Amino acid sequence: MNDTPSSGIDGAWRLVSKRLRAEFGEDVFVSWFQGLALERVDSGVAHLSVPTRFLKTWIQTHYAERIAALFADEAADVQRVSIGVRTAAAKIAAHSRDVVVAPAPVEKTEQRFTPQLATVQRLEPNRLSGSPLDRRLTFETFLVGRSNALAFAAARQIADAKAGDPVQFNPLVIHAAVGLGKTHLLQATAHAVEAAGRRVLYLTAERFMFDFVAALKAQTALAFKDKLRAIDLLVIDDLQFLQGKTVQQEFGHTLNALLDGGQQVLIAGDRPPSELEGVDERLRSRLAGGLTLELGALDEELRARILGVRIAAAAAAHPKFAVPDEVVAYTARLITANGRDLDGAVNRLLAHNTLTGSAITIEMAETALRDLVRQVEPKRVKIEDIQRIVAKHYQVSRADVLSSRRTQNVVRPRQVAMYLSKQLTLRSLPEIGRRFGGRDHTTVLHAVRKIDQLVKTDQALLDEVELLKRMLLD
Incomplete structure (x- = not known):
């Protein structure tokens, strides 16, 4: 369309607004264009205004060219657009001119919406709220x-x-x-x-x-x-x-x-x-x-420290609650999943100690923590799953892992996959070898021994192996 419609420049702007809504959808239109108003047109420039500086910057960066193109289609004498931030008086005038095609007004207002957004700290009532903060988490x-x-x-x-x-x-x-x-x-x-x-x-x-x-x-x-x-x-x-x-x-x-x-x-x-x-x-x-x-898995030392803090907190409420160092060490070795299981372990020790009067020993801990140990017992893992997850982790294909290629970027994933197959399945070495491209059991044994030795000295490899175990057992 090359000529300005008979309804004038405001009519052209209404058509531009309709096209913006149709092109970008109702949600985007309401979010970004509803506050956009036409002020005037002179010397081929359509002067538009918005209520905030942020809107001006955002529309100029993301939508100004498209608005100009649409305006040029609807009004031949408009070559470009200029966007400014309007004053309070201009806001009133823009509202009275009704130059933007907006959805029908509803009864809800910002004042009614604001109480739903009361701040966590109950500060200014018109400030955006957040989710609750726990003052203990510092x-x-x-x-x-x-x-x-x-x-x-x-x-x-x-x-x-x-x-x-x-x-x-x-x-x-x-x-x-x-x-x-x-x-x-x-x-x-x-x-x-x-x-x-x-x-x-x-x-x-x-x-x-x-x-x-x-x-x-x-x-x-x-x-x-x-x-x-x-x-x-x-x-x-x-x-x-x-x-x-x-x-x-x-x-x-x-x-x-x-x-x-x-x-x-x-x-x-x-x-x-x-x-x-x-x-x-x-x-x-x-x-x-x-x-x-x-945030990686909690190492044993950190698990022991967490247990120490949780036990001290429990002892503050139950002065007779005391856990020997050897039980703390035992629990830290036994419970490996996450911090919440450590909390559960302390609660179980406390319950057995206070409700039954049992002394806290290794034997008592074995009984008290039995259900937590069951939760993290290895599930049945398939060798095919091991191969797939290891290949993805090391960014090689499963076909590479099963192939005869000897490049380092393939050998290490293959050895790790064989090691995990021995660790996490009940398959024999010959059976694992067959699942890895028909290899001899001695090849599998070499891989298992190799990785077993490396994880004792290579912390990065140990972390990778532990991560892969968690991925396979979750």
């Missing part, structure tokens, strides 16, 4: 070991940063299996940043979804976004539960805006961004552009 109560030292240092760096300091790792993504301390580390960071007088928002992925959907229904999405972007640190826990294309897109927009603005984002999930199924590819890519760290 850096002081977080026990640091070899498996979590790097993630702890990165989180501590975020907490110690001053306003205006350059952001080094953004976003910081921490992933771990359940019970290894990722929520503790996130909440500790949130507490420390808040204590330093900086603005922080801690949300679970589910809470983010709930608040965003509620904002859309209440037509307060713009206020929701502005509050999100007014913070210094955004903390998102359990990212794997972020579902829905629209919600993921809006989270991606929020993430981009915060990163572009130099604000820190800290995220946790149960797996690295590249393995988050059901999450938008662009969002995964942006997350992977930061720093991703894993």
Whole structure:
């Protein structure tokens, strides 16, 4: 369309608005274009305005060219668009002109929506809320070991940063299996940043979804976004539960805006961004552009320290509760899954001691912890599963593992797979050899002995083998 419609420039803008809604969908339109108003057209420039600086920056960066193209289709004398932030008087005028095609008004208002978003600390009533924080989860109560030292240092760096300091790792993504301390580390960071007088928002992925959907229904999405972007640190826990294309897109927009603005984002999930199924590819890519760290399995020394802290806490309430050092060491060796199982172990020892009057000995611990041990007994594992998971971990194909190739990048995965086959299955050496391309049992024996010796001195290899075991036994 090359001529301005008879209804004038406002009519052309209404047509542009309709096309924006049709092209980008109702949710995106409400989120980004509902506050966009036409001020005037002069010298081939359509002057548009928005209520906030953030909207101006975002629309200029992501949508200005498309808006200009649509406007040129509807009004021949419009060659480009200019976007500014309008004053309070201009906002009233824009509202009265009704130049944007918006959904029919509803009774809900931002004031009605705000009480649902009362802050965790019950501060200003119009401030965006977060998920509840546990005051016990601080850096002081977080026990640091070899498996979590790097993630702890990165989180501590975020907490110690001053306003205006350059952001080094953004976003910081921490992933771990359940019970290894990722929520503790996130909440500790949130507490420390808040204590330093900086603005922080801690949300679970589910809470983010709930608040965003509620904002859309209440037509307060713009206020929701502005509050999100007014913070210094955004903390998102359990990212794997972020579902829905629209919600993921809006989270991606929020993430981009915060990163572009130099604000820190800290995220946790149960797996690295590249393995988050059901999450938008662009969002995964942006997350992977930061720093991703894993909280590894708790080593025996750290498990013993955790047990010591839990036992001391129990003894504060039950003064007669005392666990000998040899029982602590035994329990730390026995319970290897995660910190929650360690909590369960202390509770069982306490129950047997206080309810039956039994002295805490190794024999008593064996009885008290029997059910926990059963939970982590190896399940039946197939050799085919071992080959598949080992191949994926080392980024080779299963065919490579079964082949006769002797390059180092194939030999090591093959030996590890044979070692795990001997460790986790009841298959004989000849049977394992047949499953690995018809190899002789002596080849399997050599591989098993080789890896068995290496894990005693090579900590990195030991960590890899333990990780593969957990993947196969979970």
